[in-house]
Amino acid sequence: MNPVLRPAIHAAGTSLMLLLTACMPGRASVPTTPSVSASTTPEPLGPGIAWWQRDDPRGPWRAMIVRIDLSQRDLSLRAVHARDSIAGRELTSSMAQRVDRRDGARVRVAINADFFDLRTGQSENNQVTDGEWWVGRMVTDSPFDTYDNVHSQFALSHDGRGSIGRFLLEARVWGPTGALPLLGVNSMPAGLYEGTALYTPRFGARTPSPSPRDSTRRIAELPLRAIAAHGDTLRYVVQGAVLPQGGTPIPADGAVLSTHGDRVPPVQRWQPGDTIRVWIGTMPRLTDGRPPQQLIGGWPRIVEGGVNVAADAPVREGTISRNAEARHPRSAIGVSKDGRTLWLYAVNGRSASSVGMTLVELGDAMRALGAWDALNFDGGGSTTLVIDGRVVNTPTDATGERAVANALLVLQRR
Numbered sequence: 001m002n003p004v005l006r007p008a009i010h011a012a013g014t015s016l017m018l019l020l021t022a023c024m025p026g027r028a029s030v031p032t033t034p035s036v037s038a039s040t041t042p043e044p045l046g047p048g049i050a051w052w053q054r055d056d057p058r059g060p061w062r063a064m065i066v067r068i069d070l071s072q073r074d075l076s077l078r079a080v081h082a083r084d085s086i087a088g089r090e091l092t093s094s095m096a097q098r099v100d101r102r103d104g105a106r107v108r109v110a111i112n113a114d115f116f117d118l119r120t121g122q123s124e125n126n127q128v129t130d131g132e133w134w135v136g137r138m139v140t141d142s143p144f145d146t147y148d149n150v151h152s153q154f155a156l157s158h159d160g161r162g163s164i165g166r167f168l169l170e171a172r173v174w175g176p177t178g179a180l181p182l183l184g185v186n187s188m189p190a191g192l193y194e195g196t197a198l199y200t201p202r203f204g205a206r207t208p209s210p211s212p213r214d215s216t217r218r219i220a221e222l223p224l225r226a227i228a229a230h231g232d233t234l235r236y237v238v239q240g241a242v243l244p245q246g247g248t249p250i251p252a253d254g255a256v257l258s259t260h261g262d263r264v265p266p267v268q269r270w271q272p273g274d275t276i277r278v279w280i281g282t283m284p285r286l287t288d289g290r291p292p293q294q295l296i297g298g299w300p301r302i303v304e305g306g307v308n309v310a311a312d313a314p315v316r317e318g319t320i321s322r323n324a325e326a327r328h329p330r331s332a333i334g335v336s337k338d339g340r341t342l343w344l345y346a347v348n349g350r351s352a353s354s355v356g357m358t359l360v361e362l363g364d365a366m367r368a369l370g371a372w373d374a375l376n377f378d379g380g381g382s383t384t385l386v387i388d389g390r391v392v393n394t395p396t397d398a399t400g401e402r403a404v405a406n407a408l409l410v411l412q413r414r
Contacts, residue, residue: 045108046412048072051387062354063347063365064385064392066109066410070160071340074413076105077156079113079129079296081406082121086134086186086202089121089403092384093391096409100389109410110386111344112331114297115142115378116405123405125153125297126167126282133280133291134202136169136185140297145318152301152317152375154333154408156294157286161339164301164373166317167292170283173198173257176274177266180259185280192217194261198278199250207256209247219245220264224276225254232291236276242268287339296408300324302363303334303374310359310376319359327356329383329396333408334371343369344408346385346393354394378404 042050048069055062068075080099082090090098096110114123124142127134140151150166157163171182173196183189184197188208199207207221221243224236236254248256257276259267270276281291300317302310313319329349335342345366349356357365359376366374377383381397382404395401 042067045388046074048075049108049410049412051109051392053392059355059357059361060353061347061357061365062394063345064387065369066111066344066385066387067369068109068342068344068410069340070156070162070342076411076413077162077294077342078409078411079127079294079406080409081123081127081129081134082404085204086123086127087121087204089116089405091401091403092407093386093389093401095407096386097389099409099411103411105411105413107409108388108412109344110384110407111333111346111377112382112384112402112404113377113406113408115299121403121405123297124299125151126169126295127297127406128155128292128295131158131291131293132202133185133200135187136171136280137187138169138183138189140299141187142299144320144323146314146320147318149318151297151299153295153297154335154375155282155286155292157288157339158290158293159288161287162335162342163286163339164304164333164335164375165284166301167282167284167295169280171198171278171280174277175266175270177269180263180266182278182280188258188260192261194263195259196263197258198280199256199258201250201252201255203250206250207246207248207258210245217260218264219258219260220267221246221248221259222257222267222270223248223251223254224257225251227275232279232281234278234280236278238270238272238274238276240272242270294408296406298333298375298377300359300376301373302332302359302376303366303371306337306367306372308360308363308367310363313359324359327358327361328380329356329393330359330362330379331377331383331385332362332366332374333377334366334369334374336370337372341370343371343374344385344410345369346383348394348396349379349383350396351394 100107223239228235300313348354
């Protein structure tokens with residue numbers, strides 16, 4: 001894809017049915033730190049990658065673990081969305097197979113990632129793939145939070161270091177009348193008074209049409225054609241006149257800047273042929289000072305600075321008890337202090353051989369591996385770990401592996 005078209009996509013849904021790991025109420029017993037009771041010998045998959053199975057009868061727990069050395073130059077990560085679209089769902093194994101057949105790298109490992117809307121397949125958090133913004137938000141789009149906030153996410157910097165943080169969209173657009181804050185990429189913020197969003201072809205054919213309750217809100221949308229990319233700044237040229245309504249066709253070689261409320265008047269003065277600059281990054285910034293190379297969400301952070309913080313998740317990120325404090329199948333990601341070692345973790349649940357974990361138990365398990373920071377991914381029936389095209393955990397849905405919104409892949413150069 002032309003690198004100029006690097007911003008992203010997300011539909012502004014107003015009634016989402018989030019797919020949660022939390023499907024069953026109840027509290028687990030007092031958590032204990034999982035220990036190795038029976039563990040297979042780590043099996044090398046290639047330079048820098050190894051995986052193994054770990055059993056602990058005290059749960060009982062059965063977990064599958066992958067360790068990745070991000071300093072290996074032949075290895076890379078990629079955040080992928082189902083069906084190469086911000087809407088829709090796909091099996092994690094299918095995403096791995098599709099990328100493996102299409103690209104010049106072998107997909108060695110894949111794990112399901114973000115929470116999502118069960119109906120639409122739209123993920124809750126930001127997503128950046130190979131430097132391209134697919135979804136950019138100020139606040140996580142979740143109907144199950146006990147309060148609105150931004151969830152933790154996993155980021156990979158351009159210098160190859162992994163990190164976990166609560167990354168907000170930080171973006172600006174500059175036009176002939178000055179700068180405007182950009183509050184969403186393929187996602188319009190919910191503010192009533194004013195808003196600005198950039199919609200790229202990843203979103204679909206057209207920008208969202210306003211709902212009937214917003215029929216009196218002023219709208220201005222501006223079609224843009226991409227002309228260049230200079231570092232992390234994109235350059236567009238205004239392609240047509242300002243349109244006073246939503247539902248604008250999105251140019252295949254550009255984007256649409258959508259504004260409403262008090263952000264409309266400045267944009268109404270922009271003319272065809274004017275040059276527009278857009279910069280999209282995160283707040284906080286990554287260690288290399290650049291926007292992320294890959295970014296994918298979860299909920300919540302369970303280890304921070306080597307400390308298990310899962311018990312604080314209801315206050316930190318608004319988790320709900322039936323998810324956080326009950327035992328479920330879990331998927332997780334952990335990173336070392338220097339950001340160069342990555343762990344992917346999947347624990348079976350809802351069976352006699354493996355009952356699943358609470359978030360506190362999951363945090364202890366990640367700390368035991370050596371993770372300095374760790375993040376809980378979507379779990380329950382969504383938990384899926386794929387090694388060389390084979391699902392190695394035991395999905396709990398009656399139909400087997402569940403179709404999910406996105407996944408994190410580990411690729412090895414062929």
